[in-house]
Amino acid sequence: MKVIRSTAQLQKTMAQLRARRKSIGFVPTMGAFHEGHLSLVRKARRENGVVVVSLFVNPLQFGPHEDFKRYPRNFARDRRLLSGTKVDYLFIPNLRSFYLAGFQTFVEVTELSRGLCGKFRSGHFRGVATVVTKLFNVVRPHRAYFGAKDYQQVVLIRRMAKDLNFDIGIKILPTVRDQAGLALSSRNAYLSDQNRARALAIPYALAWIKKEVRTGKRNLSALRSEVLRRLHQSLDRVDYVEMVEPESLTPVKRIHGPFVVAVAGWVGKTRLIDNAIIRP
Amino acid sequence: MKVIRSTAQLQKTMAQLRARRKSIGFVPTMGAFHEGHLSLVRKARRENGVVVVSLFVNPLQFGPHEDFKRYPRNFARDRRLLSGTKVDYLFIPNLRSFYLAGFQTFVEVTELSRGLCGKFRSGHFRGVATVVTKLFNVVRPHRAYFGAKDYQQVVLIRRMAKDLNFDIGIKILPTVRDQAGLALSSRNAYLSDQNRARALAIPYALAWIKKEVRTGKRNLSALRSEVLRRLHQSLDRVDYVEMVEPESLTPVKRIHGPFVVAVAGWVGKTRLIDNAIIRP
Numbered sequence: 001m002k003v004i005r006s007t008a009q010l011q012k013t014m015a016q017l018r019a020r021r022k023s024i025g026f027v028p029t030m031g032a033f034h035e036g037h038l039s040l041v042r043k044a045r046r047e048n049g050v051v052v053v054s055l056f057v058n059p060l061q062f063g064p065h066e067d068f069k070r071y072p073r074n075f076a077r078d079r080r081l082l083s084g085t086k087v088d089y090l091f092i093p094n095l096r097s098f099y100l101a102g103f104q105t106f107v108e109v110t111e112l113s114r115g116l117c118g119k120f121r122s123g124h125f126r127g128v129a130t131v132v133t134k135l136f137n138v139v140r141p142h143r144a145y146f147g148a149k150d151y152q153q154v155v156l157i158r159r160m161a162k163d164l165n166f167d168i169g170i171k172i173l174p175t176v177r178d179q180a181g182l183a184l185s186s187r188n189a190y191l192s193d194q195n196r197a198r199a200l201a202i203p204y205a206l207a208w209i210k211k212e213v214r215t216g217k218r219n220l221s222a223l224r225s226e227v228l229r230r231l232h233q234s235l236d237r238v239d240y241v242e243m244v245e246p247e248s249l250t251p252v253k254r255i256h257g258p259f260v261v262a263v264a265g266w267v268g269k270t271r272l273i274d275n276a277i278i279r280p
Numbered sequence: 281m282k283v284i285r286s287t288a289q290l291q292k293t294m295a296q297l298r299a300r301r302k303s304i305g306f307v308p309t310m311g312a313f314h315e316g317h318l319s320l321v322r323k324a325r326r327e328n329g330v331v332v333v334s335l336f337v338n339p340l341q342f343g344p345h346e347d348f349k350r351y352p353r354n355f356a357r358d359r360r361l362l363s364g365t366k367v368d369y370l371f372i373p374n375l376r377s378f379y380l381a382g383f384q385t386f387v388e389v390t391e392l393s394r395g396l397c398g399k400f401r402s403g404h405f406r407g408v409a410t411v412v413t414k415l416f417n418v419v420r421p422h423r424a425y426f427g428a429k430d431y432q433q434v435v436l437i438r439r440m441a442k443d444l445n446f447d448i449g450i451k452i453l454p455t456v457r458d459q460a461g462l463a464l465s466s467r468n469a470y471l472s473d474q475n476r477a478r479a480l481a482i483p484y485a486l487a488w489i490k491k492e493v494r495t496g497k498r499n500l501s502a503l504r505s506e507v508l509r510r511l512h513q514s515l516d517r518v519d520y521v522e523m524v525e526p527e528s529l530t531p532v533k534r535i536h537g538p539f540v541v542a543v544a545g546w547v548g549k550t551r552l553i554d555n556a557i558i559r560p
Contacts, residue, residue: 007445018298100443103443104390104391105387105388105389105409105440105443106388107386108385108386108388109385110384110386129385130444133413133444134443137444138445159382159384163385164387164417165287166417167295167420
């Protein structure tokens with residue numbers, strides 16, 4: 001695994017690989033790897049001749065009062081975790097060469113950024129769309145891999161890639177969970193054992209609604225109220241519980257096909273998100 | 281010259297050419313060709329193995345009360361004009377396959393969009409940055425060619441390409457003028473002979489200020505007033521006369537090096553722009 005910090009050097013290396021007809025698989029990350037990241041890397045490894053992982057805690061996608069500064073960073077551990085996965089290139093861009101002085105170009109996916117987390121994290125998705133556009137242009141992968149835990153993000157990136165004509169296959173892999181069911185997230189590192197147990201209310205509530213719909217329940221408003229009640233029992237705050245269309249993320253009024261239940265809530269100072277695709 | 285209307289087909293063709301190590305030169309246009317466009321095409325021809333011209337009147341860069349509908353379109357004439365230039369591909373994207381249903385991704389260059397024409401044409405530069413990003417992704421040229429007449433546009437595209445890590449050389453060619461000095465523009469087709477004569481006030485005023493600075497005049501505010509006075513004598517309206525830094529487009533307070541005088545004004549219903557780089 002070669003570590004590259006220069007954006008220009010990575011871009012040049014990638015161009016050379018493409019010229020040699022190598023297929024490039026790309027996994028953009030903010031580090032603090034867990035099994036979710038590793039599942040993306042392994043999939044990329046199986047489907048491509050070359051695998052590139054980027055590790056960059058992107059300041060542009062954090063709000064002024066969010067956890068940019070304390071976001072977990074542990075390069076030695078990350079590097080060790082990757083060592084078993086046969087990654088070819090680890091790109092760790094230097095902040096100042098990545099966002100040059102005078103930087104002022106932003107990519108915005110308008111409608112898909114408005115709801116769900118977009119309501120609570122102003123500018124977040126603009127930061128995501130912008131950094132992904134930049135990384136796509138630097139790496140120019142054939143395929144890029146994202147985890148379904150960040151559901152709004154993956155729908156938005158797929159839309160962006162389509163709208164801006166990126167010739168890149170956007171691959172979405174299932175959320176990886178721990179044995180108890182908690183969705184893996186780098187932010188889980190913030191949780192004490194006790195808070196981790198409280199956070200389980202999220203996957204439990206999602207499993208509950210899945211089961212209810214499977215057994216024929218159709219009253220979305222009643223289902224939503226009960227999910228909210230269950231979450232409020234354990235969490236310190238609930239940002240939202242929403243039932244949305246899988247592609248447009250618009251609210252589902254009545255069940256007519258698969259839909260997504262998306263949840264965001266807080267345990268202490270830790271914001272957690274999760275979702276479930278429900279196929280009635 | 282092969283005419284391609286399918287975005288997917290052009291993207292595929294370009295990928296094949298790149299795989300064959302062809303260098304690709306790209307000239308994005310809105311058609312209604314004049315000698316300015318042809319100078320870009322000829323330069324692209326000299327510097328690249330393959331030349332692609334796009335012809336697309338991009339609705340996204342026109343305001344609701346602007347001239348999108350009446351913008352000159354004359355495909356037969358455009359094709360004839362190109363026939364002497366050895367263009368390899370003429371890309372005429374089909375509107376609906378270019379902006380897909382549900383399109384919602386926009387590229388914004390914030391600071392550089394604010395002044396000059398940005399004040400008068402809300403959303404214009406967002407439309408430009410977005411379509412150029414899309415075209416860059418479809419064509420993936422090695423070099424792209426733009427005319428200096430649209431000074432704010434070229435500075436903004438250069439910034440965007442840098443900020444978003446497009447690996448594309450942005451080539452700026454000098455404004456081409458008619459014998460009297462009027463900057464060539466597709467919109468000149470709107471002008472009657474009489475209005476064309478009145479429009480000459482713009483290049484005359486720019487030539488005048490150039491000469492004044494060359495002969496030692498340094499009072500920018502007095503120079504600007506005189507340019508304005510001269511323009512008001514002939515034009516129906518003046519949107520702006522501004523002296524700006526060549527890269528940042530911020531106003532120049534006092535002369536300390538090269539600067540740009542940028543002008544926008546109206547003759548009847550025709551909006552014209554022009555500029556001069558002044559090297560004291």
